[in-house]
Amino acid sequence: MAFGSDDGKVYALRTDGNLAWSYQTDGWVSSSPAASVAGDVYVCSYDGGLYAFDVNGGLKWRFDAGSQIFATPAVGPDGGIHFGTLGGTLFKVSPDGSEAWRFKADGAIFGSCSVDGDGYVRFGTIGHTFYRLSPSGELTSSYVSGGSTPVYYVSSPLLDVNSSTYVGTLGRCVYCLNDICSRITMRYEMEKTQLGSNGSGIYGSIVLDSTGRLYVPCMNGQLYCLESRYGLPVVSNADRNALSRELAPQSSVYEDVAAKLRTPRPMAIALQAEIGLGPEGSGTLLDEAMKMAGYSYGALAIDPSPVARDPYRLILVDYLLTQEPAQGPAVLRQLSDEFEFDCSTLQAKILKASSMADVNVEPVSFSHTFGDKPLEEAIRAVYQRHGVALTFDQEAKLATINQTIGRNIQEAMGLLLLAMDEAMRLRDEAFAGLSASERQDIFYDTMDPNFISNTSPLFSMFAVYNKVDRAKIVRGAALVASVIDSLLGAGRSGPGWVVAAGAEDRTKVPSVSGDVVFSFETPIGSLILGGDGETTYRTDFEPTPESVPTLIVDLGGDDNYYSYLPQDFRDNICAQVTIDISGNDTYRTSHDNAQGSGNLGVGFCIDLSGNDYYKAGHYSQGAGWGGVGVLCDYSGNDQYYADTCCQGAGFMGVGLLLDRGGDDSYSADEHAQAFGYICGAGVLNDTSGDDLYFAGGEYEHQYEPPRTTSMSQGYGFGVRLHYVGDPHASGGVGLLIDSAGDDTFISDFFGTAGAYWFGLGMLMNRSGNDTYLSRQYSIASGIHLAVGLLVDDDGDDMYVCRSLSEGCAHDDSVGILVDNAGDDVYLAQDFSQGASSPRSFSALVDNGGNDMYWAMKGRLNQGEGRYDNARKTSFSLLLDAGGRDFYQLMGADNSRWTQTIYGVGIDSEFGDTGLH
Incomplete structure (x- = not known):
C-alpha cells in the first residue's frame, strides 16, 4: 500500500503494516498514488512534479509540470499518465516519462481526471467548463455553465456503463453529463448549511452501486443517497x-x-x-382521459389509407401520424437534444438533419498531405482534374504565394478547395442518371421563385429529382464540413487554425482597409483571402464561372459581402464556402442563392464573431434546394432578412441556420425559419438571446386577403391532392430549436410548429418568457394528414391566435402543444386549445404553473373533438397538472370535463400528465 502525506513524503507499507520504503518530495502529497499494470507507482506533488517509482521504491523518473498539482494521476489503457495542474494545464505523460501532449483549460484543475477504456479523458476546472478530450488530447466536446460564478469541479469524475459522467462541485451540486459531456442530464443541489455557501460542497469521490444509486459525501458531514437517473433522494x-x-x-x-x-x-x-401516479400507463392524466372517453392508445393512430402512398413519404412522419401520435413530444425532445447537444460538429448536424429526410450517410473525413507549397498544389490539382491549363500570368502569380501567405492558412484554403472540388465531383455523379433535358430543367426551372406555388410542372419535376442520388450530395457536404470542423476545432467557438498560424502568418497579411491579400480564379470559381481591414466582396456585373467568389476566407474587419451564385452557373459551380473570422459584417444582395446557399450543390457561410447583418433574396441563408446549405453565426446580435425558401429551408435536401448567441431577429416572407418541403429537412437552431422571429406580410392568403401565408418557424409542407386519384407529394420536416431567452414568434396563416399534407413541423423552446402570436393554422397545428408539435420547457409564456391553433388537428392530423413550466396565458377565438375535427388527435398540455385559458363561448375549444359517423371520430385533450388555473369557457381548476364523447379536459393539482 502506498500513500502520500502533507510532510511531502510518499510512504509504502508491507502487508504487515511495516514501512517498505519512503521518498521525500519538495511539496505536499495530497493526492492518492496510481499504479501501472507492471507495478510502477505514480505520485503527484505540490512541487509540480509527477514521480514514478518501481516496486522497490526506486525513483525511475520525475516529470516537471511547472505548476502545483493536487490531483491524483489517472492511468489510461495505453499506460499513459494523466493529471491536471493549478496552472490550468492537463498533461499526458508516457510511461517512459516523456510528455505525450498537453491541453490548456479555462481555469485551475483541482480535481482528478478520468480516462475511459477507449482513452477519452474527462475533467473539470475551477472555472466554468467540463471537458472531454480525445486520446490524442484534442477537445471533442465540453459543457460550459452559465452565470458569472465559477462551478468549482473538484471531485473525481465517475463514469457509468453508458459513459455518463457524474461529478460533484464545491457549489453544492451533483451533475450527470451525457456520454460526450456536452450537456447536463441530471442535477441535484445540496441544502445550504451554516458553514456558508460551500459548506455543502462535494470534495470527495462519488460512488455508484449496481442498483443505480449514487452515494455522495458532502462537506457538511452528510452522506447523500440519490437515484442516479432522476437526481432525487431515495425515500426509505x-x-x-x-x-x-x-x-x-x-x-x-x-x-x-x-x-x-x-x-x-x-x-x-x-x-x-x-x-398510483407514475410513468407509462400507471396512472397518468393521459391514461385517465383515455378511460373517460373509452379510447385506446392504438386508436389514436391516423389511417391514411384513402390516400394512395406517394414515393416521397418520410419514415418519421409516417411513424408519428400512423403509429404513435402520442410519442410526438418525446420524439421532438429526442431529435432536438441529439441535434443540439450530441451533434457537436457541423458534419454531425448535417448528417442528423439529412437522416430526418431519410437520407442516411456515414460520417466521413477529408485529408491531404501537402508539400512545401500547399495552396499552389491544391490549385494545380483542381486545374488538372478539370483538364484546364494555367496561363503564363497565373503561373507567375502562383510563384508569389509563399511570399504572401503563411503555411497554416495555405493548408486551410488548400484543404477547403480540394474538398469543394470533391463535393462537385460527387454532385455530378448524383445527377448522372438524368438526361440532358432533365438536367436542363432541374438546373433552371427549379430556381423560379414561384416554384412552390406554380403547381403545373411540380410533379414532373419531383419525379426528376427522385432520380438524383441525394446521398452523394450529402456526402460531398459532409466532406467539406469535416474540413471546416477540423479548421475551427470541433466544439470550439474560435478558429483554431488561425490561432495556430501565429505571428508567422499574421505578419505576412497586410491590414489595409479594402485590400485583398490574395485572389485566384479556378475552374470551380474564385478563391479570395481577405486581410484584417475592411474588405468588400462582390459578384461581377457580367461574371464568368471562374470569377464568381466561391471560397472566401477573411481574417477580420467590418466587411461587406455582395456576392451570390448566378443561377446560370449552377451546372458549372456547386460548392461555396465563406469563413469570416471577426468584425461587424454586412451580407447584402437582392439576388437569390446567397449566404449559405446549397441549391443543387453545397454552400457554407460561417461567421465567427461580430454583430452581423444578412439580407438576401430567395433560396438563401441556409437553404438546401436539391443540396445542402448552411449558415452558421457563432456570436453577436444579428439580423436576418430574406424572401422565401430561406433561413433553414430544405427541399430534396438540407438547409441549416445555426446561431450560437446574441439577441437576434429573423424576418422572412414565406417558407422559412426551419421549413421542410418535399423530401427536405430545414433546421433553425438559436442557442441563446432574446430573439424575434417574424414570417409573412408579403404573399396574400387566397381565402382571406389581405392576410398572408407564412409556412415558417418549424413547418413541414407537402402538395395536397383535392380529389382521389390526383397527384400529390408528401411534405418534409421543419425543426426550430431555441434554447434560451425571452423570444417572440409572429406568423400569420400557417406557421409556428405547423404542418400540411404529410409534413412534420416542430418547435422546441427550452427556456425564457416567450410570446407566440399567430392568425390561424399555427402554434402546434396539423392540417390535412400532418403533424404539428410544440414543446416549451420553461418560462411565463403567452399564446395568442384566432383559430385552428394551440394544439389543434384538422382532417386526419395530429397537433400537440406541451408547456412544461411557468405561469402561462392561452388566448384564442375558436377551434383551438386542444381541439380537433374529424379523424384527428389534438392535445394542449400544461405541466405546471398558474395558467389562464380564454376562448370564445360556443366554439370548438379546450378539449373538444368533432366526430364523423361515416368514418372515424377525433380525440381531443386539455390536460393541466399543478398550479391554480382559470378557465373562461369550459373547464375549472381541479376538475374534469367532457365535450362530446371524444373530448376530455382534466385539471389536477397533482399527478403527471404523461406528455412532456
Whole structure:
C-alpha cells in the first residue's frame, strides 16, 4: 500500500503494516498514488512534479509540470499518465516519462481526471467548463455553465456503463453529463448549511452501486443517497409506509393529497406513488382521459389509407401520424437534444438533419498531405482534374504565394478547395442518371421563385429529382464540413487554425482597409483571402464561372459581402464556402442563392464573431434546394432578412441556420425559419438571446386577403391532392430549436410548429418568457394528414391566435402543444386549445404553473373533438397538472370535463400528465 502525506513524503507499507520504503518530495502529497499494470507507482506533488517509482521504491523518473498539482494521476489503457495542474494545464505523460501532449483549460484543475477504456479523458476546472478530450488530447466536446460564478469541479469524475459522467462541485451540486459531456442530464443541489455557501460542497469521490444509486459525501458531514437517473433522494420504505398510514383515513384521496403535495419534493414523490401516479400507463392524466372517453392508445393512430402512398413519404412522419401520435413530444425532445447537444460538429448536424429526410450517410473525413507549397498544389490539382491549363500570368502569380501567405492558412484554403472540388465531383455523379433535358430543367426551372406555388410542372419535376442520388450530395457536404470542423476545432467557438498560424502568418497579411491579400480564379470559381481591414466582396456585373467568389476566407474587419451564385452557373459551380473570422459584417444582395446557399450543390457561410447583418433574396441563408446549405453565426446580435425558401429551408435536401448567441431577429416572407418541403429537412437552431422571429406580410392568403401565408418557424409542407386519384407529394420536416431567452414568434396563416399534407413541423423552446402570436393554422397545428408539435420547457409564456391553433388537428392530423413550466396565458377565438375535427388527435398540455385559458363561448375549444359517423371520430385533450388555473369557457381548476364523447379536459393539482 502506498500513500502520500502533507510532510511531502510518499510512504509504502508491507502487508504487515511495516514501512517498505519512503521518498521525500519538495511539496505536499495530497493526492492518492496510481499504479501501472507492471507495478510502477505514480505520485503527484505540490512541487509540480509527477514521480514514478518501481516496486522497490526506486525513483525511475520525475516529470516537471511547472505548476502545483493536487490531483491524483489517472492511468489510461495505453499506460499513459494523466493529471491536471493549478496552472490550468492537463498533461499526458508516457510511461517512459516523456510528455505525450498537453491541453490548456479555462481555469485551475483541482480535481482528478478520468480516462475511459477507449482513452477519452474527462475533467473539470475551477472555472466554468467540463471537458472531454480525445486520446490524442484534442477537445471533442465540453459543457460550459452559465452565470458569472465559477462551478468549482473538484471531485473525481465517475463514469457509468453508458459513459455518463457524474461529478460533484464545491457549489453544492451533483451533475450527470451525457456520454460526450456536452450537456447536463441530471442535477441535484445540496441544502445550504451554516458553514456558508460551500459548506455543502462535494470534495470527495462519488460512488455508484449496481442498483443505480449514487452515494455522495458532502462537506457538511452528510452522506447523500440519490437515484442516479432522476437526481432525487431515495425515500426509505419506512418513510413510505408512514405516509401510507397517514393517507389511509382520508375519505377523498384527490382533495387531501393535493395539499400534501406542496410539501418538500421527496414526500411529494412518495405520495404520488401511493395513489398510483407514475410513468407509462400507471396512472397518468393521459391514461385517465383515455378511460373517460373509452379510447385506446392504438386508436389514436391516423389511417391514411384513402390516400394512395406517394414515393416521397418520410419514415418519421409516417411513424408519428400512423403509429404513435402520442410519442410526438418525446420524439421532438429526442431529435432536438441529439441535434443540439450530441451533434457537436457541423458534419454531425448535417448528417442528423439529412437522416430526418431519410437520407442516411456515414460520417466521413477529408485529408491531404501537402508539400512545401500547399495552396499552389491544391490549385494545380483542381486545374488538372478539370483538364484546364494555367496561363503564363497565373503561373507567375502562383510563384508569389509563399511570399504572401503563411503555411497554416495555405493548408486551410488548400484543404477547403480540394474538398469543394470533391463535393462537385460527387454532385455530378448524383445527377448522372438524368438526361440532358432533365438536367436542363432541374438546373433552371427549379430556381423560379414561384416554384412552390406554380403547381403545373411540380410533379414532373419531383419525379426528376427522385432520380438524383441525394446521398452523394450529402456526402460531398459532409466532406467539406469535416474540413471546416477540423479548421475551427470541433466544439470550439474560435478558429483554431488561425490561432495556430501565429505571428508567422499574421505578419505576412497586410491590414489595409479594402485590400485583398490574395485572389485566384479556378475552374470551380474564385478563391479570395481577405486581410484584417475592411474588405468588400462582390459578384461581377457580367461574371464568368471562374470569377464568381466561391471560397472566401477573411481574417477580420467590418466587411461587406455582395456576392451570390448566378443561377446560370449552377451546372458549372456547386460548392461555396465563406469563413469570416471577426468584425461587424454586412451580407447584402437582392439576388437569390446567397449566404449559405446549397441549391443543387453545397454552400457554407460561417461567421465567427461580430454583430452581423444578412439580407438576401430567395433560396438563401441556409437553404438546401436539391443540396445542402448552411449558415452558421457563432456570436453577436444579428439580423436576418430574406424572401422565401430561406433561413433553414430544405427541399430534396438540407438547409441549416445555426446561431450560437446574441439577441437576434429573423424576418422572412414565406417558407422559412426551419421549413421542410418535399423530401427536405430545414433546421433553425438559436442557442441563446432574446430573439424575434417574424414570417409573412408579403404573399396574400387566397381565402382571406389581405392576410398572408407564412409556412415558417418549424413547418413541414407537402402538395395536397383535392380529389382521389390526383397527384400529390408528401411534405418534409421543419425543426426550430431555441434554447434560451425571452423570444417572440409572429406568423400569420400557417406557421409556428405547423404542418400540411404529410409534413412534420416542430418547435422546441427550452427556456425564457416567450410570446407566440399567430392568425390561424399555427402554434402546434396539423392540417390535412400532418403533424404539428410544440414543446416549451420553461418560462411565463403567452399564446395568442384566432383559430385552428394551440394544439389543434384538422382532417386526419395530429397537433400537440406541451408547456412544461411557468405561469402561462392561452388566448384564442375558436377551434383551438386542444381541439380537433374529424379523424384527428389534438392535445394542449400544461405541466405546471398558474395558467389562464380564454376562448370564445360556443366554439370548438379546450378539449373538444368533432366526430364523423361515416368514418372515424377525433380525440381531443386539455390536460393541466399543478398550479391554480382559470378557465373562461369550459373547464375549472381541479376538475374534469367532457365535450362530446371524444373530448376530455382534466385539471389536477397533482399527478403527471404523461406528455412532456
